[in-house]
């Protein structure tokens with residue numbers, strides 16, 4: 001594995017923000033992962049695990065340690081007999097694009113179109129329990145092959161290891177375990193879903209994906225962002241609360257709240273991480289003032305030691 005020095009994280013972030021990581025390694029296979037973990041252990045380096053960087057705000061000062069960019073690829077589908085019935089499973093490498101998995105699954109009539117259009121890797125989607133349109137990746141998740149960076153060992157875990165909840169899991173914002181690959185199962189249909197599918201279904205999963213992609217293109221602002229900045233509080237929409245609090249078009253330096261969608265914060269012009277933090281603090285304060293609700297960031301805000309910044 002080739003380990004580079006002083007690599008700007010902005011290049012690997014959809015927000016285009018982030019200073020240099022002291023060390024940077026692209027992990028494409030098991031050998032790379034084992035070698036990088038050895039290197040980090042020998043040099044006693046802190047580790048930061050990353051996929052496509054579409055859900056992280058990296059620090060302006062970068063990262064004091066080694067950044068592991070997970071890039072292993074590959075996907076395969078197979079049938080297995082469980083309790084006399086056949087189920088279809090997909091085995092996907094963590095560095096694979098989620099979009100590629102969703103498209104391949106749609107061709108096999110898996111009903112997971114809700115996950116269409118979410119950028120990033122499969123590993124990142126699992127760690128953050130990515131989802132949209134009433135569908136979350138944990139709905140179809142079965143098991144994962146994990147690498148323990150401290151012990152230098154692979155092991156397999158099932159769903160309960162992850163403690164999935166809304167846009168979160170035990171593996172988001174931790175740097176001990178790398179998700180290396182995962183197995184997903186075709187969603188089981190209930191009787192009524194089967195009935196509907198047979199008698200009233202007009203669109204195929206592939207058509208549904210293209211409809212969802214069109215909806216997303218119309219709804220979500222274009223530009224350097226990281227998706228929804230804040231999580232939806234129970235029973236409410238963060239975007240609506242932010243809009244009613246008058247934060248649309250709010251600006252801090254190069255960071256701006258989109259004029260189209262108040263929960264999308266964009267890097268309009270050479271923004272820094274500090275600009276984003278200031279923008280987030282002000283937007284959150286406006287919502288608290290009006291609704292007495294404390295919004296929680298969905299985007300992972302990181303300091304130069306890879307620790308989560310609380311705002």
Ligand SMILES: Cc1cc2nc3c(=O)[nH]c(=O)nc-3n(C[C@H](O)[C@H](O)[C@H](O)COP(=O)(O)OP(=O)(O)OC[C@H]3O[C@@H](n4cnc5c(N)ncnc54)[C@H](O)[C@@H]3O)c2cc1C
Pocket residue numbers: 014048049050051052053054055056070094095117118119120121122123124125126127128129130131132167171172173174177178179180220225226227228300
């Ligand atoms: C335009 C836009 C639209 C978006 N829309 C949505 C949406 O509809 N729904 C949604 O849920 N999200 C959305 N997002 C956010 C983002 O795409 C998802 O959170 C995505 O799943 C992150 O994947 P990633 O590979 O970029 O992860 P990163 O941002 O690289 O990492 C996110 C977290 O996962 C961890 N991680 C990544 N890979 C691994 C691994 N292999 N092992 C262990 N930990 C790992 C990282 O350490 C970090 O804590 C959107 C983002 C953008 C830019």
